[in-house]
Amino acid sequence: MASPQTLFILGATGHLGSQFLVNLAHSPAIPQLRVVALIRKLTPETQAKLKEIYKDLEIVEGSLDEAAEIKSQAEKADYVVNCASSDHLGSIQAILAGLGNRSESTGVPPIYIHVSGLGIIGDNSRGEFVAPEKVPHYSDIGFTIDQCLPTNPHVDCDTVIVAAGTRKERPIRTMILFPGLFYGIGDGIRKTSLLLRLYAGLAVQAGFAGTWGPGYSRVESLHVKDCAEALVIMFKAALEGKADEGRDGLYFAAAEQKVELREMARLIGDVMFEKGLLEKGGSHPLPPEVIAPFSEGGWSLLGSNTSVTPARLKLLGWEHRETRKKSFYESIPEEMELVLKDMQ
Structure with a gap:
C-alpha cells in the first residue's frame, strides 16, 4: 500500500491552525495524510494535544526564523499550509524555495496554501467615519494584488507568492x-x-479599551471554524483539480456581518471594567504611545474599512454556518473569559 502524502503545516498550535487540523481530521473528503508541524516552543503537553487532534503527526521544533529547516521540510512535502505569520517574508521565501526544488525534482507541482488577511484591501481611513457606500468593495473574482495600497500589510509577501504560482x-x-x-x-x-x-x-497598558483613531472602521468577520473549513474546502478543491490557483488563486473569506471596531472595543472594555481590571469602561481612542509600536501597519489593519464578496469560496460550496449560530459581538463575553484567564 502506498504511503500517505505529506502535509507540512506552520502555525499548527494557533487559533486558526489548530482548528484547521481539527477540521481536516474530521473531513471524509480528504485522504489520510502524514502531517509534519513546525512548533516553536514544544512541550510534552503541546505534543500530546496535537497528536490527539491528528493521529499521524510528526513535530519539528523550530521558529519561523529557521529558514534552512523550513526549506528542508517544504522540499519533502506534497502540500504546505501556512497559518503562521502572514508577513514573515523569510519563512515564506524558504517555503517557496523548498517547494520549487520539489517541483523540479519530482516533476509534480506541489500545493501551497497561505493565510493572509483582508487588511490588504484596507482603505486607510484612520478610524474616521466613512459612509458604507463610499468604502471600496471588492470581489475576489477579478481581484489582483496591485489593486491594493502598496503600504498595506500583506502586499509584499502575497506578491511573491503569486509570482511563484504563475511562473513556468x-x-x-x-x-x-x-x-x-x-x-x-x-x-x-x-x-x-x-x-x-x-x-x-x-x-x-492604557487603562481602558480603545481604538486606532475614533474607531469607526467597519470590517468583515467570521467564526474561526468557518475560516478553518474554508481552508479544508480550498485544499479539497486543489486535490480534485477544481481550484483556482496562481493569479486566480485569491480567496476572500467573510460572512454577512460587519464589525465596528469601536463597538468591539466597548464590549471588551465593559467586560474588563466590570472585573476591576480597567480604570473605566467603554471605548476611547488609544494614546499615541500605545499604538506607536505598530507603526503604519497597525493603522492599515485596525484603522481601515473593508468590504468584500467571497465569490470563489461560494462557488466551491462554502457556507458560514458557525457564524450564523453566534455573531462576533455575542461571542465576546465568553471569549473574553478565556482571554482574561490566560492573561492571569
Missing part, C-alpha cells in the same frame, strides 16, 4: 486565503482569537 519554471500551485477578523472559541489548542488578546493587552 519550477511551478508551484499557490492559493491565498484572505479572511476577515476570525473569532470564537475554537476546538483546537488555542481557543481564543489574537484580536481579542491584542485589544485586552493594550487595554491593560
Whole structure:
C-alpha cells in the first residue's frame, strides 16, 4: 500500500491552525495524510494535544526564523499550509524555495496554501467615519494584488507568492486565503482569537479599551471554524483539480456581518471594567504611545474599512454556518473569559 502524502503545516498550535487540523481530521473528503508541524516552543503537553487532534503527526521544533529547516521540510512535502505569520517574508521565501526544488525534482507541482488577511484591501481611513457606500468593495473574482495600497500589510509577501504560482519554471500551485477578523472559541489548542488578546493587552497598558483613531472602521468577520473549513474546502478543491490557483488563486473569506471596531472595543472594555481590571469602561481612542509600536501597519489593519464578496469560496460550496449560530459581538463575553484567564 502506498504511503500517505505529506502535509507540512506552520502555525499548527494557533487559533486558526489548530482548528484547521481539527477540521481536516474530521473531513471524509480528504485522504489520510502524514502531517509534519513546525512548533516553536514544544512541550510534552503541546505534543500530546496535537497528536490527539491528528493521529499521524510528526513535530519539528523550530521558529519561523529557521529558514534552512523550513526549506528542508517544504522540499519533502506534497502540500504546505501556512497559518503562521502572514508577513514573515523569510519563512515564506524558504517555503517557496523548498517547494520549487520539489517541483523540479519530482516533476509534480506541489500545493501551497497561505493565510493572509483582508487588511490588504484596507482603505486607510484612520478610524474616521466613512459612509458604507463610499468604502471600496471588492470581489475576489477579478481581484489582483496591485489593486491594493502598496503600504498595506500583506502586499509584499502575497506578491511573491503569486509570482511563484504563475511562473513556468519550477511551478508551484499557490492559493491565498484572505479572511476577515476570525473569532470564537475554537476546538483546537488555542481557543481564543489574537484580536481579542491584542485589544485586552493594550487595554491593560492604557487603562481602558480603545481604538486606532475614533474607531469607526467597519470590517468583515467570521467564526474561526468557518475560516478553518474554508481552508479544508480550498485544499479539497486543489486535490480534485477544481481550484483556482496562481493569479486566480485569491480567496476572500467573510460572512454577512460587519464589525465596528469601536463597538468591539466597548464590549471588551465593559467586560474588563466590570472585573476591576480597567480604570473605566467603554471605548476611547488609544494614546499615541500605545499604538506607536505598530507603526503604519497597525493603522492599515485596525484603522481601515473593508468590504468584500467571497465569490470563489461560494462557488466551491462554502457556507458560514458557525457564524450564523453566534455573531462576533455575542461571542465576546465568553471569549473574553478565556482571554482574561490566560492573561492571569
